[in-house]
Amino acid sequence: MIDPRDELLHEFKRSEDWIERYSLNIVDKKARVYGFVDINFMFHQRKTEYIWALYCNDNLYTYTNLTDLDSKPNQKLFSDGRIKYKILSPREKVEVNLKNDVMNAGLTLSGAYPVYVFPLSATAPERGPAPERVVELWERYEQRCKVSGSVTFTKGERKGTSKRIECMGMRKHSWGLRSPDGMSCYSWITIQFRDMAMDLTYMELDGRPYSGGFISRRSGNIPIVEVEMELVSLSKDNSSLISTEFSYRDAQDDRDLIVSRRLHSLEMSVPRHRKGKFVRLRAFSDFTIIGTNKKGVGMEDHYISFERLRKID
Template sequence: MARIIGRLAPEDDGLHPLGPEPTFNESMYFNFFDARRALGGFLRLGNRANEGYAELTVCLYLPDGRVLFTFQRPPIQGNAAFDAGGLRFEVLEPTERLRTTWDGPLLELADPRAMADPGRAFRESPKRRVRVELLHEAAGPMYGSAGHDEGPADQAFARAHYEQHMHVTGAVDLEGARHEIDGYGLRDHSWGPRTWQAIHAYEWLTMNFGPDFGAMVSVIQRDPEGTTVRRGGVLVRGGELEPLVDARVEADFAANGLYHEKVRALVRTAKGEALSIEGEVTGFIPLRNRRGGRVTHIGEGMTRWRVGDRVGYGLSEFLRQVE
């Protein structure tokens, strides 16, 4: 069993009782990046059983800049499993081993920024049959909390949440062309009410530099004025977790001021160590969420990270409220 840090139990790798809130969400997310192939991606299922559907996302970044992508809302009738629309997550050994599988069509986006107009992108993009079979094994401790108060449900984002760096193996099959995967990534699991519009902005950075070194950096701004900003994250080195007590994230953006292209993170550990981390976005897709007349931008960038003489891969996710 992997080490657990925080108010969690191995049983939290399973599904939780469905809450009464209309926006109750239980989601798992997995990303993975194979540095040899410059290929990576992420998979997410968010069960919104009280609304009768799951949020399903599959996103694969190809070495030539193309992105294979889908977003769906398949119907579900309860919160008994992560299994909807062709995407399935299984816990093989709590805290240690999980399996993700996908079998279905994905849009082929030669210009992934076309997803800024999702209706047109879904109508006009060709589709490719893709199978994904991945095994995610612990590469560090599981860290987080099984619950904290976020106030009213319509202002909540993730009352219970944990993350874990993972070693990822398996294969991606693109219309018969099989790509063996041996890389690293991060998974997270959250449950409780979730409204994507509850947070004004955040930057969430995941990084893996090999079996002995990973990081997660998080900056969350709850309100437009910036009066409440939470900065932190973790380093995972040699299997040991080191909390980050400060994190500053800067970025270079495309001409629209929204799509990030380069990222710089200055972080400080609880022991006083300061690190400067540079990131170059190698693949990018703009996503959005709409609810109650509001529009949320979520920019997803596969990112090559550098810290000192180490080079790794991961994801840079920027959320902004735009309308």
């Protein structure tokens, strides 16, 4: 259970590594609509970054804006005029409105399953001569949500037409100190199945793996205690994701392998000092749990160095 105040914007520490972020993603395979929204509060730079992207009938629509930071702690509404994110009821309901020059979308996300609060630390297991190591992490929680709303086209051939959205999605809120300099890869995967959702998170800091996640059902959440990156396959020019494979072990000691096949892939920006050394790709994919042949659809976000990519068999 989270404190309702943790749904709101937090007081920040004066560090360039302190970032607060609201994220959500939706996957409506029937309507052929897939999308995400990120709002990043970069307090040290006194900037707020607004990003959204929607695939609709295989066409990509995007929006990005960097504004001066004018938000305050405990605020419930964030907007730059083209993105509006409003917390209607903590733990229960969020309203999001998106606009660009071609379309607008109105979405309501209602909490469907219990919120999962991630541990504040992660452990790299003992491997050979390297002892077990624990690192402190940023605070984070996620929740499977029911999504309802519509997309309306305001320009072009589809002007005046609308598409209804009724699907599942995931919302995430995180805040705290990040450790980007020692990070060689970071993968975040969320998957929607008919009767459950999954999160897999994998990262490497200073050469050591840290991972976690959860399996979410209406009755509650089961932690995922270990994730391993088995395969990340990219196009020849590294601009598009093709497929991935991640194995996992949950708190009940059940183990399995999850394989993805891309539906849509979008190249994301990386920090200026990491251009040419890292790639970040966000994709909407079909997923299969190999052991049970359970199939779902979701979003995967991979930030990885080219050096680390070369080490993947």
